Amino acid sequence: MNRQPTLFISHGSPMMAAEISSTSIFLSQLGKELSRPKAIIVFSAHFDMAADIVITSGEQPETIHDFYGFPKSFYEIQYNAPGDPALAKKIAQLFENSGLHPVLDENQGWDHGVWIPLRLMYPNADVPIVQISINSGLGASRNHLYGKLISSLKDDNILIIGSGGISHNLKELFSRTPTKNRVEMVSSFTDWVHDKLIHKDLDALLNYQQEAPYASFNHPSQEHFLPLISALGSSDLLTVERLHKDVERDILSLDSYLFS
Template sequence: MKKQPALFISHGSPMMAIAESKTSLFLQKLGKSLVRPKAIIMFSAHFDRANDIVITAGENPTTIHDFYGFPAPLYNIQYNAPGSPGLAKKIAKRFEQVGLHPILDEQQGWDHGLWIPLRLMLPTADIPIVQVSINSALGADANYEYGKLMASLRDENILIIGSGNVTHNLAEFSRPSVGSEKRVKAFTKWVNEKVSSAQIESLIDYMNAAPDALFNHPTQEHFLPFIAALGASETGKGELIHQDIEHGILAMDAYRFE
């Protein structure tokens, strides 16, 4: 049986769904390069639950347009990929075995951190997906463990994806300050160095160890899917497979962990 990688992808602005960019072209190419997985487990920045671990368990989740003020065509897009109640229960059991109490949610739909990149990668929308929530209230350690609990499912031809952004400072996106791109590049360079040398402890401690961590992540939800993918990697060693910076502030890097 094919062992799938764990991936981290930066999903950027919702506009990527309708506007061509370096990252949208990269995601299309990435999807074509993958061996078709049996299912996908997704950790998304936009499925952040402070008090509970929530796992999507519906058979046919809806497409959520969880953003405001964008062009009308974005709100007409549907990504009708099926869920997998059986896999959701299997995942829940893994959390229960370590004393955690996951919630199986049959109503939760696909947020834009899922459907925007997957629509580019896998436009046929016919691979079953389960989302596992992140928890920004608990920080990196807990989210690393969430990913680690999923790691062996890669041996069952299940692809694990973290979807967020390597940097995500929306205030700077609106009004960039002097030297902002330099601070973005310092952070992304640090992340790449730590991933390439599998320095897991440093990456988990990124808020203290990385240069300009708080500047690049004033809130943590967009980097925690990276931490979950790191947990699913087993070894922590990964490869930078895409790099770009949009508007001088939004790093769109992607990583592959074998």
Template sequence: MQQHQKPLFISHGSPMMAVENSKTSRFLQQLGRQLPTPKAIVVFSAHLDVTDDVVITAGAQPQTVHDFYRFPDELYQIHYPAPGEPALAQQIANMFINAGIKVNLDPTHGWDHGVWIPLRLMYPQANIPIVQISINTRVGAAQNYRYGQLLASLKHDNILILGSGGTSHNLSEVFRQPKTLNGVDMMNQFTKWVEEKLANNDTQSLLNYLQLAPFAKFNHPTQEHFLPLIAVLGASEASVAKKIHQDVEYELLALDAYSFN
């Protein structure tokens, strides 16, 4: 009998998480030790945001991509040599194709930092195959939710479905001087709303979060860090989410994590 894997959403925060000893880095390390070992990991990352066909990584040995700038040299020396899984990539592609969604199986795309930073903390041995699937900020939350729905059956086959983004992600506000008055309260109101809607299984509100959530545009001026949560919500098959971690970085970047039963 196959192990059931609970879909997860984690907030990957700043790239500095790769080298800093923080509350969230320790959480991710402990999480990897607590979870049943998956046979593969399927990741929706904020940093693979495409405009056209769904992109699915299909290489056997993808490279580590250092897709960030002006960080310490030590970050650029880190490599996470986890293998890809071309057969699983093709299986996932067929799921999308059968639903009428065009896909691009990309044998050259590497692991962006939304993939390798959290997974390096969770699974430092880099021995679990990964397939990454793009999000699309241009088609709306409902379509990204549909992406997750198409993959829901994988979790019953010992495959971990992981969303990697951020519960709030207003980087420009982090560096703005002077900061917006009540910005921290605006972040807290938004993340509390998200937690309540997830706990109450209120999918429709979450799919309309841009219109319904307090200060949605302040917390997500662009949507790429929130849509991995929406995709994982789709894969959850309407199960209730449980918050398993809470942290805040730079006063405004909420690093919540959720597990879906």
């Protein structure tokens, strides 16, 4: 059976659904370069649950358009990839074996942290998907555990993806009075993350809020960074490779990593 790597993808703005950019081209090519997985598990920044661990278990989840202010055509996009109820139950059992109490949700659909990148990677929407919620209220260590509990599934040809953003400060992105040194602040943070990943300094990454330069500027809230932490949990960190590096609108960093 093929063993899959783990990915972290910066999914960027919903505009990626329509615009051709270096990141959209990268994601389209990435799907062709990876060996085809049997299924995909996604930790998305936009599936952040404050209480239970929620696992999608529907057979044909809907496409969620969880954003506002975009052209009408964006709300008509459908990504009809199937779910995988059997895999969802297997994941739930792995969590239960560790004393956690996941909830299977047949109605939860694919948020844009899922369908924006996967629509580019797998445009035929023919690879089953299961989402596992993150919890930004519990911090990095707990979300790292969520990834660790499912790491064995990579051996079953299942691709695990964390979908978020290396930097994510929407208030600054749309500010009419940009912070003077914001480009340097983003660069310092993303360089720090890259250095810690390459040197496999997990302790520093789990404590990024205290140790990383300008952490609160790059991530005023945690939800876009935690999918990286969950991805790290599911990886062996034997090989760390930055597959893509890009910055849009000065401060939206779109780095993507592969862990194998």
